Amino acid sequence: MQFDFTYYNPTIIHFGKSSLTQLDNELTQYGETVMLVYGRNAIKSNGLYDDIMSILAAAGKKVIELSGVMPNPTYQKMMEGAQLVREHDVSLILAVGGGSVIDCAKGISVSAYCEGQDPFQKYWVEYQDVDNKVVPVASILTMVGTGSEMNGGSVITHEETKYKGGRVFPASVYPKFSILNPEYTFTVSQYQMLSGVFDTLSHLMEQYFSDQGVNTSDYLIEGLLKSSIDNLRVALKNPTNYEARSNLMWNATLALNTLTGLSKTQDWQVHMIEHQLGAYTDCAHGMGLAAISLPYYRLIYKFGIEKFVRFATQIWGISTEGKTQDQIALEGIDALEAFIKECGIVTSLKALGATREMLPKIAASTIILGKGYRKITPEEIQNILEDCF
Ligand code: NZQ
Ligand code: ZN
Numbered sequence: 001m002q003f004d005f006t007y008y009n010p011t012i013i014h015f016g017k018s019s020l021t022q023l024d025n026e027l028t029q030y031g032e033t034v035m036l037v038y039g040r041n042a043i044k045s046n047g048l049y050d051d052i053m054s055i056l057a058a059a060g061k062k063v064i065e066l067s068g069v070m071p072n073p074t075y076q077k078m079m080e081g082a083q084l085v086r087e088h089d090v091s092l093i094l095a096v097g098g099g100s101v102i103d104c105a106k107g108i109s110v111s112a113y114c115e116g117q118d119p120f121q122k123y124w125v126e127y128q129d130v131d132n133k134v135v136p137v138a139s140i141l142t143m144v145g146t147g148s149e150m151n152g153g154s155v156i157t158h159e160e161t162k163y164k165g166g167r168v169f170p171a172s173v174y175p176k177f178s179i180l181n182p183e184y185t186f187t188v189s190q191y192q193m194l195s196g197v198f199d200t201l202s203h204l205m206e207q208y209f210s211d212q213g214v215n216t217s218d219y220l221i222e223g224l225l226k227s228s229i230d231n232l233r234v235a236l237k238n239p240t241n242y243e244a245r246s247n248l249m250w251n252a253t254l255a256l257n258t259l260t261g262l263s264k265t266q267d268w269q270v271h272m273i274e275h276q277l278g279a280y281t282d283c284a285h286g287m288g289l290a291a292i293s294l295p296y297y298r299l300i301y302k303f304g305i306e307k308f309v310r311f312a313t314q315i316w317g318i319s320t321e322g323k324t325q326d327q328i329a330l331e332g333i334d335a336l337e338a339f340i341k342e343c344g345i346v347t348s349l350k351a352l353g354a355t356r357e358m359l360p361k362i363a364a365s366t367i368i369l370g371k372g373y374r375k376i377t378p379e380e381i382q383n384i385l386e387d388c389f
Helices: 019-027 048-058 075-088 099-111 119-125 182-187 190-208 216-237 242-255 269-281 285-316 325-343 358-365 378-387
Strands: 012-015 033-038 062-066 092-097 137-141 153-158 163-168 177-180
Touching: 012 019, 012 242, 019 048, 019 137, 019 177, 033 048, 033 075, 033 099, 048 062, 048 092, 062 075, 075 099, 075 119, 075 153, 092 099, 099 119, 099 137, 099 153, 119 153, 119 163, 153 269, 163 269, 177 242, 182 242, 190 216, 190 242, 190 269, 190 285, 216 242, 216 285, 216 325, 269 285, 269 358, 269 378, 285 325, 285 378, 358 378
Parallel strands: 012 177, 033 062, 033 092, 092 137, 137 177
Antiparallel strands: 153 163
C-alpha cells in the first residue's frame, strides 16, 4: 500500500565518463568566488584536482580552498570552512570527494551565516529548521556509498562531546548539481569500496525492514540490493570494470535520494548505533554498519518475519520447502553474513578500533528511534555491541 507522499528532488545529475564537461556550463550560474572543498590526497594523486582547477580558471573563477576534510568530518573542520565562506563571500561550495567531503560542504553552507547560536547545537542537536542564508553546494563524487550527492543528509562529528550527529536538510541544501563519473572511483581502495557498498546495502535494508506490507519501494529496493551484490562481486575481481563501478555508483545514489523510502516508515536504528561507534572509534562508516547489522537483525527479525522471509527468498534464493518461517528468515540473515565474509568486510568492533570500555558509552549515547519492527533498549544495544566485539 502507498501512504500519502510528496516527492521532490532538486539535484541535477550529470553521469558518465564525460560528465566533467558539464561543469563549465553549471558554473555560469554562480558568482565569482568558488570554494573547493576536498579531502587529503586522493584527488591530487589521481589528477582530478588539476582538471577541476583548469576548468575553474578558464571560467574566470576565484578559488578558495578547504583541504584535509577527514572521514567522519569534524565540527572544527566545518567551522573553519564556514569562516572562509564569510571572509571571501563565497558564492558556490564545490565539494570533491566522498560523503564526508559533501556532508562537510553542506554543514558549511548552513553554518556560515548562522548567527546567535552555535550551528552544531542548532542544527545537529536540536534539529531546528534552517532559517538563515545558505550558500549553494555542488559535488563531484569520487567515492560511492552515502548518497550525499543527491540528498540533504549531513553527518558531522563533534570531537569534544563525542557525538556524531546526522540530519537531513531541506531542498535548499541539497547539491544543486552533482557530477558522477564512475572512473573516478577506480582508485578507491578495496577497503573503502567495501565500506561504501555495504553502506548502500544498509541504506536499502534500513528502508526495507519496516512496515508489514510490500509496496513499490520494496520492489525497487530488492532490485537495487541484487544489483549491488552482483556488481560488488565483479568489482572485487576487477576494480576497473566500468560497468560494475557505474552500477554501484548509480545504485548508491538511488538508495538514498529519498526515492526508495517513499511510503516507508524506515528503521535507521543500525545507523544510529554506528554513528556513536564512529564517534568513539572513527571507523569506516560501512564497516561499522556491517558489524552491527547481523546481531541487530537476529534480534528483531521475529517482529517482521514476513519481510525477513521475503528477504531470504527474493535476495538470497533460499528455498522454503519443509522449513518454518523462522528457519527461512534466519537462513536469509546467514546468507547476508556469508556474503559479508566472502567479500572481506570487517565485522569485528575490535578490528574497527573499539575497546570494551567504550561499549557502555556507545550504547548509552545512541539515539533510539523506535521506528523499525521493534524498539530496542540501551541494554540490547550493549548486547549487540558485545556480540560483534
Ligand atoms: O581523504 P582522501 O584522500 O580524499 O581519501 C578518502 C577517504 O580517506 C578516500 N577516497 C575518496 N575518493 C577516493 C578516495 N581514495 C582514492 N580514490 C578516490 N577516488 O576514501 C576515504 C573515505 O572517504 P569518505 O568520504 O569518508 O567516505 P564515505 O563516502 O563513505 O563517507 C562517510 C561519511 O558519510 C556519512 C558517514 O557517517 C561518514 O561520516 N554519511 C552520510 C550520509 C548522507 N549524507 O546522507 C548518509 C550515510 O549513512 C552516512 O552516515
Ligand atoms: Zn550510511
